[in-house]
Amino acid sequence: xxxxxxVPKSNTSAKDALxxxxxxxxRQRQILLDILNSSATHLDAxxxxxxxxxxxxxxxxVTVYRTLKMLKQGGLVDELDLMxxxxxxxxxxxxxxxxxxxxxxxxxxxxxxxxxxxxxxxxQQVEQDFGFQILIARTEVGGYCALCRALxxxxxxxxxxxxxxxx
Amino acid sequence: xxxxxxVPKSNTSAKDALxxxxxxxxRQRQILLDILNSSATHLDAxxxxxxxxxxxxxxxxVTVYRTLKMLKQGGLVDELDLMxxxxxxxxxxxxxxxxxxxxxxxxxxxxxxxxxxxxxxxxQQVEQDFGFQILIARTEVGGYCALCRALxxxxxxxxxxxxxxxx
DNA sequence: GTTAGTGCAAACCTTTTGCAGCTCT
DNA sequence: AGAGCTGCAAAAGGTTTGCACTAAC
Numbered sequence: 199x200x201x202x203x204x205v206p207k208s209n210t211s212a213k214d215a216l217x218x219x220x221x222x223x224x225r226q227r228q229i230l231l232d233i234l235n236s237s238a239t240h241l242d243a244x245x246x247x248x249x250x251x252x253x254x255x256x257x258x259x260v261t262v263y264r265t266l267k268m269l270k271q272g273g274l275v276d277e278l279d280l281m282x283x284x285x286x287x288x289x290x291x292x293x294x295x296x297x298x299x300x301x302x303x304x305x306x307x308x309x310x311x312x313x314x315x316x317x318x319x320x321x322q323q324v325e326q327d328f329g330f331q332i333l334i335a336r337t338e339v340g341g342y343c344a345l346c347r348a349l350x351x352x353x354x355x356x357x358x359x360x361x362x363x364x365x
Numbered sequence: 366x367x368x369x370x371x372v373p374k375s376n377t378s379a380k381d382a383l384x385x386x387x388x389x390x391x392r393q394r395q396i397l398l399d400i401l402n403s404s405a406t407h408l409d410a411x412x413x414x415x416x417x418x419x420x421x422x423x424x425x426x427v428t429v430y431r432t433l434k435m436l437k438q439g440g441l442v443d444e445l446d447l448m449x450x451x452x453x454x455x456x457x458x459x460x461x462x463x464x465x466x467x468x469x470x471x472x473x474x475x476x477x478x479x480x481x482x483x484x485x486x487x488x489q490q491v492e493q494d495f496g497f498q499i500l501i502a503r504t505e506v507g508g509y510c511a512l513c514r515a516l517x518x519x520x521x522x523x524x525x526x527x528x529x530x531x532x
Numbered sequence: 533g534t535t536a537g538t539g540c541a542a543a544c545c546t547t548t549t550g551c552a553g554c555t556c557t
Numbered sequence: 558a559g560a561g562c563t564g565c566a567a568a569a570g571g572t573t574t575g576c577a578c579t580a581a582c
Contacts, residue, residue: 222556258564279446301491314490320483324468328477329511337504344496389536389581425539
């Protein structure tokens with residue numbers, strides 16, 4: 199269970215990384231890793247469980263939680279909250295992508311990713327200023343996306359029009 | 366219950382901000398606001414409840430949750446996770462300080478705050494790149510603080526010495 | 533006097549734990 | 558063979574909800 203922190207180099211290396219750590223690559227873990235690595239969206243434990251169960255109906259929800267915990271500890275996945283839009287569950291994504299922030303629209307729930315340089319600058323400064331060794335850095339931004347801003351503006355306009363009509 | 370988003374200008378304005386929104390300033394809410402605004406540490410719902418109960422033994426835990434939810438919705442407090450070091454509960458801080466990141470040592474639990482410019486840069490870029498209207502931005506960094514790095518280095522050294530002695 | 537807010541109990545959702553049995557190496 | 562892992566059931570932790578009563582404006 200004590201899995202040391204190592205950053206994986208690529209998609210396929212996740213399994214190798216685990217093997218090197220002496221973690222057993224069971225059928226269940228392979229299924230879960232495959233789903234995590236190929237998922238286009240950010241999965242929470244429940245959705246991951248549902249997808250996994252489709253491949254192996256016997257796979258238990260508890261195994262999902264235990265696997266996620268291990269992967270998180272081993273630094274193979276990141277844990278996100280996505281601003282708790284949609285509940286208090288956690289979301290997971292494999293760490294193959296470069297570091298990025300998550301931008302969550304709190305109206306439609308859409309999630310965008312931001313890779314800009316302020317993230318690296320922030321890392322550097324925190325390490326310098328505090329003599330800190332960073333293991334995880336997580337930035338989440340909540341607000342309204344361009345589309346929803348437009349829709350909201352229209353709603354406000356419509357409401358105003360109604361108000362005028364009523365007056 | 367629908368409290369619109371407004372950023373408070375100072376410590377004392379929190380109550381004014383609520384009044385302007387037509388939110389009733391009950392005894393319980395005053396107690397909770399006072400504690401939140403004067404707390405040196407990041408409080409979770411339970412600790413806030415315990416502190417509040419010291420001032421009013423009848424004040425209920427549920428009221429704490431309801432009040433926090435309202436303050437969060439109204440943009441008067443920020444909700445933090447502090448990397449879930451210490452559990453899955455949420456922490457709260459009043460929004461009077463300028464925006465800052467939280468740096469959490471995952472060995473000793475110490476929390477530092479970082480106010481550097483990369484945070485503003487990030488804000489600007491996200492707004493520009495995505496046409497996004499930011500309501501909340503949250504950055505949390507987990508790792509080892511300078512002190513714990515030193516202690517860890519020493520532990521490793523000691524362990525190595527033991528290993529040599531045993532060999 | 534109204535309507536929002538509170539307290540209490542009970543439910544809810546997500547996640548963890550204990551333990552017996554199975555399985556990977 | 559044996560440690561590690563899984564499944565099942567049950568519990569735990571944190572938070573929310575329904576409802577009758579109370580208090581702020």
